Amino acid sequence: MSLPLLSLLIFLPLAGAALLWLLPARFCRHGVALCMGLVLLLATFVLWRFEPSGVRFQMVEQAAWIASLNVHYRLGVDGLSVLFLPATALLFLGSLAASWNGIEAARRLHYSLLLLLQAATLGIFCALDTALFFVFWELTLLPLYFLLGRWGANSGAGPAAARYFLIMLAGGIPVLLAFVLLATAQPQPVFDLTLLLEQPLPRSAQTAVFLLFLVGFGLKVPLVPLHTWLPQLALAAPGSLTALLVGLKVGAFGLVRFAVPLAPQAAQDMHWLLAGLGTLAILYGAVGMLAQSNLRVGLAYASICHVGLAVLGLASYTAQGAQGAISLLLSFSVATGGAFLLLECLRQRTGSTDIHALGGAAKTMPLLASGFLICGLAGVGMPGTSSFPGEFMLIIAALHSHTGAGMAALFGLSIAAGGFLALYRKAFFGPVLHQEVAQASDLRRREWLVLLALIAMIAAIGIYPGPWIEIVRPAAEAWAAGLGR
Amino acid sequence: MHGLNEIYWQVQASLPWLLLLQLLPVGGALVVYVLGERKAAVLAGKVFALLELALGIVAVSCLKPLDPALQLAERFAPLAYHVGADGISLTFVLVAALLTFLMTLYGMSRGMISPGRLFAVLLLAEAGLVGMLLTLNVAWFAAFSALELWAVAYLLRRWASSRAETQALARFVQYQGFGWALFAAGCIVLGWGHAEANGGRWSFDLFDLMAAMPSGKFQTAAFYLLFYGLAVRTPLFPLHGWLPNMAQHGLIAVAPALMVGVKVGIYGMIRFVLPLTPAAVEYWQPYVVGFAGAGVFFTAALAFQQTNLRRLLAFAVVSHTSLLVIGVFSLHAAGIQGAVLLAANFGLAATGMWFIVGFVFRRTGTTELHELSGLFERIPFLAIAFLSFGLAIVGMPGTPGFDAAHLVLEAAIDKFGALSTVATALGNVAAAGFLLWAFQRAFLSQARAGGHDVDRTLPMEYLVCGIALAAMLAIGFFTEPWLYLTETASQAAAARFEP
Numbered sequence: 001m002s003l004p005l006l007s008l009l010i011f012l013p014l015a016g017a018a019l020l021w022l023l024p025a026r027f028c029r030h031g032v033a034l035c036m037g038l039v040l041l042l043a044t045f046v047l048w049r050f051e052p053s054g055v056r057f058q059m060v061e062q063a064a065w066i067a068s069l070n071v072h073y074r075l076g077v078d079g080l081s082v083l084f085l086p087a088t089a090l091l092f093l094g095s096l097a098a099s100w101n102g103i104e105a106a107r108r109l110h111y112s113l114l115l116l117l118q119a120a121t122l123g124i125f126c127a128l129d130t131a132l133f134f135v136f137w138e139l140t141l142l143p144l145y146f147l148l149g150r151w152g153a154n155s156g157a158g159p160a161a162a163r164y165f166l167i168m169l170a171g172g173i174p175v176l177l178a179f180v181l182l183a184t185a186q187p188q189p190v191f192d193l194t195l196l197l198e199q200p201l202p203r204s205a206q207t208a209v210f211l212l213f214l215v216g217f218g219l220k221v222p223l224v225p226l227h228t229w230l231p232q233l234a235l236a237a238p239g240s241l242t243a244l245l246v247g248l249k250v251g252a253f254g255l256v257r258f259a260v261p262l263a264p265q266a267a268q269d270m271h272w273l274l275a276g277l278g279t280l281a282i283l284y285g286a287v288g289m290l291a292q293s294n295l296r297v298g299l300a301y302a303s304i305c306h307v308g309l310a311v312l313g314l315a316s317y318t319a320q321g322a323q324g325a326i327s328l329l330l331s332f333s334v335a336t337g338g339a340f341l342l343l344e345c346l347r348q349r350t351g352s353t354d355i356h357a358l359g360g361a362a363k364t365m366p367l368l369a370s371g372f373l374i375c376g377l378a379g380v381g382m383p384g385t386s387s388f389p390g391e392f393m394l395i396i397a398a399l400h401s402h403t404g405a406g407m408a409a410l411f412g413l414s415i416a417a418g419g420f421l422a423l424y425r426k427a428f429f430g431p432v433l434h435q436e437v438a439q440a441s442d443l444r445r446r447e448w449l450v451l452l453a454l455i456a457m458i459a460a461i462g463i464y465p466g467p468w469i470e471i472v473r474p475a476a477e478a479w480a481a482g483l484g485r
Numbered sequence: 486m487h488g489l490n491e492i493y494w495q496v497q498a499s500l501p502w503l504l505l506l507q508l509l510p511v512g513g514a515l516v517v518y519v520l521g522e523r524k525a526a527v528l529a530g531k532v533f534a535l536l537e538l539a540l541g542i543v544a545v546s547c548l549k550p551l552d553p554a555l556q557l558a559e560r561f562a563p564l565a566y567h568v569g570a571d572g573i574s575l576t577f578v579l580v581a582a583l584l585t586f587l588m589t590l591y592g593m594s595r596g597m598i599s600p601g602r603l604f605a606v607l608l609l610a611e612a613g614l615v616g617m618l619l620t621l622n623v624a625w626f627a628a629f630s631a632l633e634l635w636a637v638a639y640l641l642r643r644w645a646s647s648r649a650e651t652q653a654l655a656r657f658v659q660y661q662g663f664g665w666a667l668f669a670a671g672c673i674v675l676g677w678g679h680a681e682a683n684g685g686r687w688s689f690d691l692f693d694l695m696a697a698m699p700s701g702k703f704q705t706a707a708f709y710l711l712f713y714g715l716a717v718r719t720p721l722f723p724l725h726g727w728l729p730n731m732a733q734h735g736l737i738a739v740a741p742a743l744m745v746g747v748k749v750g751i752y753g754m755i756r757f758v759l760p761l762t763p764a765a766v767e768y769w770q771p772y773v774v775g776f777a778g779a780g781v782f783f784t785a786a787l788a789f790q791q792t793n794l795r796r797l798l799a800f801a802v803v804s805h806t807s808l809l810v811i812g813v814f815s816l817h818a819a820g821i822q823g824a825v826l827l828a829a830n831f832g833l834a835a836t837g838m839w840f841i842v843g844f845v846f847r848r849t850g851t852t853e854l855h856e857l858s859g860l861f862e863r864i865p866f867l868a869i870a871f872l873s874f875g876l877a878i879v880g881m882p883g884t885p886g887f888d889a890a891h892l893v894l895e896a897a898i899d900k901f902g903a904l905s906t907v908a909t910a911l912g913n914v915a916a917a918g919f920l921l922w923a924f925q926r927a928f929l930s931q932a933r934a935g936g937h938d939v940d941r942t943l944p945m946e947y948l949v950c951g952i953a954l955a956a957m958l959a960i961g962f963f964t965e966p967w968l969y970l971t972e973t974a975s976q977a978a979a980a981r982f983e984p
Contacts, residue, residue, distance in 0.1 A: 066888065068968045109865060135882035142876065145921075146869075149929050150861065158929050162921045169879065169917050173910045177903065180895055208903065 004061045006075040006126045009042050013119040017112035025108060032111045036096055040089035050082045052471045056478050070189045074129040079475025080256060080326055084125045087333040091247050092118045097450040098341040099240035102348055110151055113143040124250050130179040131191045138172055141165055153238045160236035167229050175216035178209045182262060197261055206266035213259035220251030221307050224281045234300035239344025246303045247337030249329040252310055264483045268317055275315035279405040281308025282412035289419040295353040296343055298423045302379055303336050305416045312409055313394030316401035317483050323476035324393030331386040335378035338454040342372045345447055349440040360432035367443045369428045371451045378458045380417040386461035389469060489692055490554035491569050498547040503557050503568045503619050506540050510612035518605040530604030534589045538582040545575050550970045553977035567690055568619040572974040573825050577618045580829045581747045584836050585611040588739055590949045591840050610636035610743050617749050623672045623757055624689035634661050637743050644736045653734040660727035664717025671710030678703050694761055708765035711758050719750030721810055722780030725803040732799035737843045742836040745802050748828040751809050755978055763981050773814045780807035781912035788919040794842055794852040797923050804916050805831050805878055812893040816982040820896025822975035826889035826967060834877035837953040841871045844946050848939045857927040863939035868928040870950040875920035877957055879913055884961040
């Protein structure tokens with residue numbers, strides 16, 4: 001019997017959250033850093049142990065939980081999810097570094113909530129039981145609500161937190177309902193993902209399940225008509241938290257993991273819907289970005305645009321599409337997350353991320369400016385960065401399956417790239433006009449180190465994408481085979 | 486096959502536990518009353534409450550949850566005394582015992598005047614609750630109900646000081662008196678029906694009544710009287726008028742917790758209304774469910790209008806009670822089981838919230854939302870506990886509400902279709918909305934300058950909220966034993982309605 005690695009991974013942050021209260025308040029940040037570092041090590045170890053060519057789900061752990069409902073505590077990873085674990089760990093570490101000096105009040109509470117959020121997020125990627133997944137899914141809301149409401153960046157944070165919480169709670173209902181529908185369609189309730197994948201629903205029942213999933217996960221992604229919470233939140237939340245909210249693509253992961261494979265025929269019947277929503281998101285996000293003056297809101301729109309591309313590629317229902325979508329989502333975790341973290345550093349120094357209050361920031365903060373440029377370029381899919389392989393695969397998949405939408409996507413992506421560069425120019429170049437910018441200091445060593453790790457990943461994956469893509473490929477092929485493609 | 490069976494206590498246990506469960510709080514009340522206002526009275530009150538909880542656990546351990554019969558039964562013919570228990574009733578008994586114990590702790594920490602008298606009445610109310618939960622005789626049910634109502638009315642009167650409080654008491658007595666009278670009338674209709682059928686021999690015993698069920702209009706009349714009698718008690722929209730006033734002006738926390746912490750109204754519907762008037766229940770089911778569905782939203786809308794935290798919680802109670810009624814009247818095993826667990830969950834969570842409101846009131850002297858601010862900074866533990874209880878009401882995973890709401894949803898999909906189920910579930914989100922909104926204003930908003938210098942959390946407060954929170958999380962993550970305890974009993978209750 002080998003070690004239950006995934007359980008360890010999930011419970012390590014929880015234990016950290018509890019042990020934190022035993023440390024003196026002065027050292028609690030160091031304790032958290034240690035704990036998150038261990039999580040990163042463990043996640044890397046999981047990745048190292050994972051064999052891409054082996055069976056689909058590996059390191060599976062199972063224990064009875066609620067026997068009369070046939071709900072199990074069941075964890076496992078496959079090629080689609082395993083890379084998200086180190087990405088999550090890295091992003092949380094980055095978030096800690098960015099908020100290192102930003103948290104004054106009730107530090108221990110803040111960090112234990114952050115660790116709770118990390119545990120729940122890791123759980124989302126590991127859960128192989130739909131009920132367990134849902135528990136983790138909803139469990140992320142509580143720490144997020146407190147983190148946003150209590151340590152928000154401005155006075156609008158409280159209402160924004162409540163709104164986010166309610167929207168996500170409402171979004172949980174269709175997801176739960178879909179799980180219940182799936183479970184009760186079998187002779188006895190089934191919540192086990194692998195069993196559900198083997199026994200597809202009758203075609204007539206699939207439509208409802210797929211649409212419910214689409215609404216529930218679409219809210220989190222966010223897909224365009226359901227995205228209204230994001231810009232407001234990006235403004236109200238501290239950047240270290242926005243990085244987590246935007247960087248962790250759990251909504252899109254839900255679509256890949258549950259919505260499409262569990263309702264395969266309905267998903268293929270409604271390919272136009274998924275592709276249309278994706279295209280709409282790309283165009284809307286790109287155009288919306290042009291209208292922004294705040295870098296954080298601009299990045300939020302950029303992320304809407306990019307996730308749209310992942311969704312559009314997914315709608316091709318090919319292995320290439322799924323592989324591209326997962327690669328792209330991972331790359332965004334690193335790139336967009338990194339960009340938001342840098343913006344938090346910027347906000348702490350200048351008090352604003354609005355281009356009207358900046359201008360010429362590259363003069364006083366060259367490291368920050370160049371880091372932001374690299375992350376931003378990775379975000380728009382520049383060749384040589386980590387996003388490029390995924391984006392390339394997605395566009396090819398989209399051009400094959402939905403040629404018109406693929407063309408529109410290309411158009412949208414170039415607008416987004418232009419939008420990003422325009423914002424960047426106004427914020428970082430030109431003369432220094434404001435006192436705060438002139439007096440700002442550049443990145444500290446700790447921040448610089450985390451940034452370096454992120455950039456190294458961006459560059460490494462971008463220049464030599466082979467091994468990473470190979471991890472995803474077998475799982476993506478199995479995914480497409482499950483759809484009958 | 487739809488009849489009832491029972492197993493006498495001699496078969497299962499060495500002692501008549503149900504009798505002891507009923508006598509212990511009465512005896513405790515006497516002892517505490519005799520001790521008067523001495524220190525020992527307070528201690529005795531706590532000890533008796535704890536013993537009752539232990540007795541409840543013993544009774545559960547004697548029960549065979551997989552047997553659909555009523556168990557540990559006792560009869561004493563001259564008094565028409567007849568009790569019996571199954572998984573459903575013992576779940577409620579445990580909730581009642583736990584809440585009473587917490588209330589004794591709470592009463593201490595609030596520093597109430599004349600705690601001895603308070604505890605005596607509290608134990609008497611517990612006796613009434615436990616009696617209602619164990620008896621199998623509708624007349625005894627009505628009698629115990631009267632005892633409990635009297636105890637609560639006494640609490641309201643004894644600790645009332647202002648005009649508004651007297652008014653709240655009057656409203657309470659009017660509503661409850663009326664509800665009780667309706668229920669009593671329903672009992673008489675049933676007893677009369679039995680007398681007609683059996684040559685003038687009156688009986689109110691559940692087993693006898695099941696053998697001679699009223700038919701046609703009699704059954705409809707009995708259903709209406711019993712249902713509305715219990716609906717006032719529950720309280721079910723639109724018969725909830727007594728609760729907001731009592732919640733705002735009555736003895737904070739204790740009075741509302743006694744009235745709505747243990748959902749005897751819901752229990753009465755499952756135990757008496759469903760088996761005794763099955764045809765009427767099936768006929769009126771769509772109307773009851775329709776009203777309850779409307780109630781979820783209407784009271785949620787009212788809750789949004791409130792400016793007082795205590796009133797707001799009262800409307801939250803009414804709103805979620807409607808959900809329980811939907812579960813019961815789905816007439817589906819999963820729905821009934823879900824309603825029972827949800828009732829226990831709501832009882833625990835709502836009482837926890839009342840306690841916290843009480844703690845806040847002691848610090849600030851007000852529960853007006855616009856006068857409260859920034860409490861999170863001073864009492865973070867209570868704030869997080871408050872929100873956790875609120876989330877339990879909404880059915881957040883990790884609380885008992887999740888599996889229970891899950892079961893109710895499952896039943897509702899089966900019986901009413903997906904669309905109305907989604908609508909009801911959204912009602913729940915509305916509940917989350919106003920609870921969050923209240924939380925935001927009272928706890929998270931910026932503390933005003935010159936505001937109250939709020940005391941830190943006291944050890945006793947940690948204890949009270951900690952126990953309630955720990956119980957809730959423990960049940961939430963390990964629901965299995967509770968599902969096991971209630972499953973067969975719920976199936977038996979629903980079996981009458983399976984085609």
